[in-house]
Amino acid sequence: MKIHRILTPLIAALALAFALPATAQNAADEVLLTMQKAFRKGDRAQLAALLPQASGHPLEPWAAYWELRARLEEASEDEVQAFFRRWQGSYVEDRLRNDWLLILGQRRDWQRFADTLPAFRMRDDRDVRCYALLVEHLEGHAPADAGAQVLANWQAQRRSSDGCARAAAQLLADGRIRPIDVWRKARLGAESSRVAQAREAVQVVAPELLAQMGQALAAPTKYLTLGSGGKGTAAKGKGAKRKVAPVHREAQTQPSELVTLALVRLAMSNYTGAARLLGDTWSGHLSAEQRNWVWGAIGRQAALSLSMDAMAYFAKVTREADLSDDMLAWKARAALRAGDWKQVARGIDAMDEATRADSTWVYWRARALLAGQPSPEERARAQALYARIAGTSGFYEQLALEETGAHIAVPAPPAPPTAEEKAAARANPGLNRGLYAILIGLRGEGVREWNYSTNLHTPGGMNDRELLAAAEFACAQEVWDRCINTSERTKGFIDVRQRFPMPFHDAVLRRTREIGLDAAYVYGLVRQESRFIMDARSHVGASGLMQVMPATARWTAKKIGLEGFSTDQLNDQDTNIAIGTAYLKLALDDFDDSLPLAAAAYNAGPGRPRAWRNGPVLEAAIWAENVPFNETRDYVKKVLANTVNYAAILTGQPQSLKERLGKIGPRDAQRPEREPDLP
Template structure:
């Protein structure tokens, strides 16, 4: 962090303190600020704290600022809830075609939807370019419904992630219920998903629509055992709440929930019993219990959530039931079934059935894609993973337009101020307009400005023109080589981990306090430093690149040794802590290939993390060794502690 930025932040702290006193605004004048950038930061802060008085004063002093669109945006943003449609429309018209105008349109559409101004909403929504706001998707369906259109199927396809709902989606559910497009069965499906996700505010709103007292919904979520003293009462809502409560009990102890369902099953309909077993099966699957497989079989005919569809297949993978893998994938909604993950595993299930030709066709459909399952598919079809032919290097003539591009230059300006949100907005806005050669040129511009994360993310967009020097950079190579050689650690794996952890942002800091290239937590840094005998270590040293690499690689080596040399387990440990992968391994009933272990990690973040790290590492190894690699070999086999990984224990493809 630059001295200049630190001073700017100090100024903001001072301003925040002053603003609590009457007349504080008049105490702030231009002399309080070191530069216009300093004042712009104060304007931004005022906007996000809904402080129009200070925002107006700062904006008035920035009439010559070189990014006027953001000055105007933050001025309006400070009083957005009270801004007139005319004021907002004038801003959008003035800056139409810019990233910040699209951001303002996003803000405006949220207000229009909230206020039910559907004519203006419908006029503006098709003009929203980024179109990535789930609330606006809900409002768009609500607008159609208000105009008499049937949108129930679209709504069911949209409303699958309760944690991402919010006011727009709540309003959509309420309207569809009040107007007969959502049935009680639809509401109970939503209630079960809310329970699966711990989304109690959604459950309370659904309870009102189902005439369930708020206190009763709270009991189901917080003290579900109270629902089972006498079993479900003889009413539809009581039986449905009983099923929801089963899922809540299963979060702690699936076997207890299974015993209760068996005891009271005669009081439930066939559909309710199936839904009850699905609730139990999902929680058992997330705990990696082998009993989950039997629960899923009993859940046949249930209304599954997207999570349940996927975990039914993951349970079958972990237990080696390829028939259920195939049937489970084929039963998924098309949007899930067509994801590369399930394309690959469907191919594996067909291969296990002996349908080799059909499996090869499925593998071939994704084998050219540069990701974990593309790599595995390539190997299934008998090839190893190499580095594609490198695109023709970007010429000075191709780079020149990027260096003059106003949107990219604005992004660079924001990055220099450490305003990454604004920088990403401007950078990604421009990328929408580029072809593949221009992507590579923009990536090269990012490299020149030491923005390796932008270089990687921009270059990753290409499908035909590939430059792996951009996608898989190797900064600090000398320090990395020296450190990994001393430890006997695979440098390709370390680079693969850094690419996933920080995207090579030297000053990266996570929400939980992890720092630097290798995203080391303060407690971990102290622990490793002590183990290494670094007596004079102080926490601030973790931000020094060389120190970060030394601490991170030593910690990685520790967890690798502790977990028997498995990169799959050690990568999981680096992300989730060593105790969790040990517990996940302990739940195994047999050795499994590393890809199955990775796919069945119960934490979404860690599951994606392990796949990405080992996929990255395989490409890095191909770059370093200049020969094709095997991701399957890198994943290896994960064996329950104390069990032998003899050939008799392993699938045929692992024996080879």
């Protein structure tokens, strides 16, 4: 990969000042790129052999980190401490300290863990947090809410974790957390198909039930119909009417928590079958809390399927406090879809404080207050909620701003960075290492370096003015994702040039004029798709600025008559823009110029939003909030919010998000689809 920019003097802290030729691939950079590959393969011998060749390179700290991290389990304390001293204050020093703390925790070496922890600056590893709480508990000075902190960290983890599981086991044994709290962790694992997480929780709370738990999760229908021949008699289809065979009396001795796990697991694939088994057979075997959780899981799955039965399932819950925040969110979404504002309010009010504070639920709580015939007090409360989140930064912030009577306009710019502020950013070692790594192809490492250097919780963390200058530094190097993300962190002002840049301006405007497409919509989509990274490639193979899939690109190229197209052209700026905008225009045509539907089609494929639009005619904001895919739901809202901001910039006029939303409902059955073969 070629370095495509001449950097300012790099690594001031290491007293290095140099710039690489724009067209040359430095041999030392190849050493770093090779070492990264060796680290990923676990090739210790190659790492050790190449390390001397990285001496003096601006990214030498990474080379040293990879070499030591690969053998950290066998490294001596002296080696580790020498690394900390050598790279003091850098990201890799703190990264290795994080790794070392995890190893010390796994070894139960609590004294060295306690000695090492105070110097750990990031404090963002949940396992380290749990180990730290465990050490405090063992020493007798844990905070009063240590159990709640351990549970919060553990439940937020998506993978098995020694630290939080070990802390939970100790606090459970000592009465600082309850068995039900651990069982809830097991349920969350069962719901998300993370069997290892569920197993980890059951190992903590009831290890004697592990074998049965495996049966309950592997074959929930069979487990729940024990004694009926083992054929699994729960209805297999969502609309099936099969009768459930009676469960043998001996089956009622199955532990109620395992029955709960099995019902939750079954609900993920067959919520009607789970509902039938719960209602007909197992309801009396479970506690009220367990029944509520299972009905919540069933209701959520019905809501995810956009079924109008969802609210009937949620109505069986006797206490909302027994539900997870995710279940409550889907109750609120299903209630929005059903137009039941009272239940929207109940679902939101039962969420924990942090979830209720999210702009999504602040906005919908205000809307619920204004439904029907609100009192003056309710109107005042709603306006206060709108005012709390109103702004230009996001989807619900923009909607709330419009509810206050304003429109989305370009904010007044801050004073530009001074010469001194720019010089400080250019001299920052971490920022230089970050940009250097990104520009030679070590994007992951560069992003971590950059983020660490701009984080307020680390040495050299930045205030608003410093963030503005750092963003300007990234913008000047055309590293647009760091430019945007850094600028988004300023609290006291908004620099729209940084937050909403318009690279390739002439090419985009020329192309959109040619095909009759709104340039603001294209920019809003590209900003979300790739952050303007030309060589971006997603985990599913989408490429370039507009993140076009190869099969879609071939279809679109044929459709627009682009001769001689091959998918290796997708990283070419003009070709990517031509293909991406053409497909977006075809999607808009197919979905009656609905911006939300076309954005959903661009992200999830057109087949899904064709199905998602069926049902009642809805405000587009309600429709978007009910999109079943988390990624697509977030994507649609961000693309539309971006679009409004870009429109304000391009036109110089105040804009309305509401006017771009409209309503969404089933396609007119009398009108054929314009592009039935749209992939």
